[in-house]
Amino acid sequence: MSTKSILLLCDSLPGALTSTGAMIESLQQELKRRGHQVELAGMGSEEVVKTYRWATYAPWLKSSRLIVRAVTELLVSLWLALRLLAALATRRLQRPDLLVLFTPSLFLCLTAYTLKVATSCRVYMVQRDIVPDWLVASDRAKPSPAVTLLYALKNFSLRHADRIGIECEENLKFFPARFHSKIEVLHNWRDFDHDVHLEAPESSDVVFIYGGRVGQVQGFDRFLRPFVALAHPRSRLKIHCDERGRAEIDAMGFSAEALQRIDILPMLQDREFLAQAAKAWFGIVTLSPDMQTHNLPGKMLAYLAAGIPVMAFGPRNAALGQAIRQLDIGHYMDAADEAASLEALRQVIDNPGARIGERRALVAARKVFSPASAVDIIMADAH
Numbered sequence: 001m002s003t004k005s006i007l008l009l010c011d012s013l014p015g016a017l018t019s020t021g022a023m024i025e026s027l028q029q030e031l032k033r034r035g036h037q038v039e040l041a042g043m044g045s046e047e048v049v050k051t052y053r054w055a056t057y058a059p060w061l062k063s064s065r066l067i068v069r070a071v072t073e074l075l076v077s078l079w080l081a082l083r084l085l086a087a088l089a090t091r092r093l094q095r096p097d098l099l100v101l102f103t104p105s106l107f108l109c110l111t112a113y114t115l116k117v118a119t120s121c122r123v124y125m126v127q128r129d130i131v132p133d134w135l136v137a138s139d140r141a142k143p144s145p146a147v148t149l150l151y152a153l154k155n156f157s158l159r160h161a162d163r164i165g166i167e168c169e170e171n172l173k174f175f176p177a178r179f180h181s182k183i184e185v186l187h188n189w190r191d192f193d194h195d196v197h198l199e200a201p202e203s204s205d206v207v208f209i210y211g212g213r214v215g216q217v218q219g220f221d222r223f224l225r226p227f228v229a230l231a232h233p234r235s236r237l238k239i240h241c242d243e244r245g246r247a248e249i250d251a252m253g254f255s256a257e258a259l260q261r262i263d264i265l266p267m268l269q270d271r272e273f274l275a276q277a278a279k280a281w282f283g284i285v286t287l288s289p290d291m292q293t294h295n296l297p298g299k300m301l302a303y304l305a306a307g308i309p310v311m312a313f314g315p316r317n318a319a320l321g322q323a324i325r326q327l328d329i330g331h332y333m334d335a336a337d338e339a340a341s342l343e344a345l346r347q348v349i350d351n352p353g354a355r356i357g358e359r360r361a362l363v364a365a366r367k368v369f370s371p372a373s374a375v376d377i378i379m380a381d382a383h
Contacts, residue, residue, distance in 0.1 A: 019298020287314030
C-alpha cells in the first residue's frame with residue numbers, strides 16, 4: 001500500500017483524558033507505523049488543545065447548557081475550516097488523501113465537507129454517540145426546530161462520508177436505509193502493547209474503580225445507589241472525576257456517612273489511571289438505562305488495558321452486555337433493577353477470587369479491540 005497523507009479530525013485530542021483521545025493517539029501511531037503521514041486537527045475545552053497546531057481551544061465546549069455547547073461547536077467548526085483552508089493554500093498543511101472524521105460532534109462535518117470540496121479527499125466517518133437520536137431517546141432533547149436541524153446535519157454528514165464505521169451492528173437501525181451500503185462495524189480500539197498488567201490488590205478490600213464523567217446521563221447513579229445501599233464493610237470505591245463530577249455526586253444527596261467507603265479523586269493522565277486501575281478488583285462502566293443506542297465504551301478498553309474485569313450497568317438488551325458475556329470479561333447488570341444490582345455487588349465482593357479466573361479472557365479480548373484491526377478496516381479501499 002502506498003504512503004497516504006491522512007488528517008484526523010475530532011473533538012477530543014490525545015492528552016485530553018478521554019477515551020476518544022486515547023483512540024486517536026493509538027490510531028495515529030498505527031498509521032505512522034505503516035508509513036503514512038498523519039496530522040491532527042480539531043477542537044476541545046482542555047488546556048492540552050492549545051498545544052496542537054491545527055486545533056481550536058474553546059472553554060465553552062464544556063458548558064452544562066446544551067445550546068451553549070451547540071453554538072460553540074458550530075462557530076468553532078466554521079473557524080477551524082477557514083484555518084485549515086488557509087493552511088492548505090499556503091502549503092503549511094499537506095493536502096490529505098483521506099480525512100478520518102470522528103463524531104459525535106455533528107458540526108465538524110461542516111469542516112470535513114469544506115475540506116473534501118477543496119481537496120477531493122475521501123472521508124471515513126467514525127460514528128460514535130449517535131446524535132441527536134440518543135438525546136431524544138433519553139429525553140435530553142424534545143422534538144423542536146433545533147432537533148430537526150441536528151437530524152439534517154446528521155444526514156448531511158452521512159451523505160458526504162464515503163464510508164462509515166459504527167460501533168455495533170445493533171445501531172444500524174438508527175441510520176436511513178439509503179446509507180446502509182457504506183456502513184460497516186468498526187469496534188472501538190486501544191493500543192495494548194505497553195499497558196499495565198494485573199497487580200496484587202493493595203488491601204483485602206474489594207476495590208472498584210471508575211474514571212470519567214459522572215451523572216445521570218452516564219447512568220452512574222444506577223450503580224452508586226446500590227453500592228451505597230449495600231454498605232459492605234469489605235468494599236471500597238475510587239472515583240476519578242473532574243469538578244463537575246464532584247458536583248453531580250453532591251447533587252445525589254448522599255450523607256457524609258454514606259460516602260465513607262468512597263474516595264473522590266482527581267482525574268489522572270491515562271497512564272497514571274491505568275496504574276491505579278491495575279490495583280483494583282473491578283472497573284465500573286455505566287450506561288443510562290434510558291439509552292436506546294448501543295456502544296462499547298472506551299472505559300471498558302481501559303480496564304482491559306489495566307488487566308481487570310469489568311462490572312457494567314446499563315439497559316437490559318444493550319450490545320455492551322452481550323460483548324461482556326461473549327468475551328467473558330466481567331459482569332453486566334440491568335441498571336433498571338436496583339435490587340438485582342445490589343445482589344450482584346454483594347456476590348462479587350463475597351467471592352472476589354473470580355477476578356483472577358477472568359484474566360485469560362481479558363488477554364484474549366484485547367485482540368478484538370486492537371488499533372491494527374481498526375486501521376485494516378479504515379484503509380481497506382485506499383489506493
